[in-house]
Amino acid sequence: MSKQIVIISGSPNAASRLNGMIDWVRQALESKGYSTATITVVTLPADDLIQSRFASPAIIEANKLVEDASAVIIASPVYKASFTGVLKTYIDLLPQKGLEGKLVLPLFIGGTLAHLLSIEYALKPVLATMGARHFIRGVYATDDLINRIQDGSNDTTFELNEELQGRLHDSVEELITEFQLRNRA
Template identity: 80%
Template sequence: MSNSIVIISGSPNATSRLNGIIDFVRRELDLQGYPSKTITVVTLPAEDLVHSRFGSPAIVEANKLVEDAAAVIIASPVYKASFTGVLKSYIDLLPQKGLEGKLVLPLFIGGTLAHLLSIDYSLKPVLASMGARHFIRGVYATDNQVNRIQDGSNETKFEVIEDLAERLQASVQELVEELVLRSRVAQ
């Protein structure tokens, strides 16, 4: 069984603080020997998403990354108590049982703690309908836990506060431990 990991970013904003969380998680995975690939949904052709073009080369390629992955990290900002519409547009283009047998780690960020349960009430039911059964402890962060760093370059950089960093590290560790267990069972 593959140990590959794909991160699906549902942010419509290139400078979103969600990117700081994704970058942190990607570095943690790399440190543990688990490189990941990222699908940034907003960079997929808008026409393909809006018109549900399942056969589009970009959609087929993105879906292949998900199909080949042992683990899927789904990251989104929270708008109106749910994940983004652009993320939903892409999820709708995944096969009906496209998450069956996969480890799923949700990562959400919102303006306040008011939407803390959005992972459980908006995301998990949709993913469960697609076969997801094994969820890694998700992380919900607030905007004030991820700081934008201005260093004079044109690239936006982020700093994750300690409490959030610890929660992200714990979720990554849980994900890695599950991947190790699965690879042992498969042998």
């Protein structure tokens, strides 16, 4: 089984605190020998997304990353109790059974705990129709758990609070355990 993991970022904001979560998880996985690739949906051609151009070279390339991955991390801010429309436009371009047999780890961030169940009620039903059956314990964070640090350059770094790091660690370990179990089978 491939140790390739693809991260799909549905944030429309390049400086989103969600990037802090994504970076933390990517570094944790890569330090354990897993390779990662990231699809930042907002950088895909907007016309291809909006006009559902399945034959677009950029969409084909992104879908190939998902196809070749053993696990998919779906990351999104929460707006109006759901994942972003940007993410939905890309999900609509994935093959109908494009998540079949894949481990799926959701990472969501929102302004308040009021949208804590958005992973369960907004994301999982959509992904289940695409063949996703094995969900790793998702992580929902609130904005106040991540500090955005500007160092004077154009680079933005993020500082995650200890409790959030612990939850991300637990989800990464669960993902790794599932990889190991699948490799033994």
